[in-house]
Amino acid sequence: MKPLPKHVRQRWRYLAVGIETWPDVTIDRRAFQRHLWFAAQNLLGDVGSAATDLSVMQFGHDEGTGSAIVRTRRGSVSDARAVLTCLSEVDGNPIGLRVRGVSGTVRACEEKYLGGRGEATEHGNVAFEGAERPAISRDSHVDVRVETEFVGATQRDIS
Known part of the structure; x- marks a missing residue:
């Protein structure tokens, strides 16, 4: 089967998200994704959540700090930001999220917003x-x- 032409393919945007928790908390990608989907469903409903189509592309968390790249559809960036704002805890542990920036590709998102050294x-x-x-x-x-x-x-x- 041939791939779709570029002008017909789905367009995506990638949000670079900074994560902060207490130092003794460990969060894995699966739990973060699950709570992200629940927050989207609670805020936007089933139809809005499906239209936004949030997916965690990359995730890293260690000693209270971390980052993630969250994928969303091109017209849904503001809804994705709102969902991230509603996410206040993961598995009962408080979490702070900050959108560092939005990009059109994963590579540009990594280089522009997540390329710096982590906090000492x-x-x-x-x-x-x-x-x-x-x-x-x-x-x-x-x-x-x-x-x-x-x-x-x-x-x-x-x-």
């Missing part, structure tokens, strides 16, 4: 609330472990 992560102890506590530092963000959970802080909070 440092493990150590900090003074927080009058006690020395273990913490993980990423750029200007510091996640301090208090008992069994993490608390988000800045450099000013830990001195």
Whole structure:
């Protein structure tokens, strides 16, 4: 069977998405895809979700930061952004998403928006609330472990 001519083929857009979670949370591609589909279905309904056709093309997550490339149809970029905004947790763990940019090809999306080095992560102890506590530092963000959970802080909070 011959492929369709270019002017008849489906056109896609690729969203570069930055992911941030607590440092001890692990998220895999399958769980992220499942929650993305549920968010699309809840926001847009069955017909809108099928028309948007969101798919996770690439996914990576480690020590609280990561990135993904999400594919959507060309006319549905604003709906895809809205769905990503509605996604606030994956498997019960809070998640922060930020669309870094939109591109017409996966390669351009990787090079333009995901090509930079990841944030440097440092493990150590900090003074927080009058006690020395273990913490993980990423750029200007510091996640301090208090008992069994993490608390988000800045450099000013830990001195």
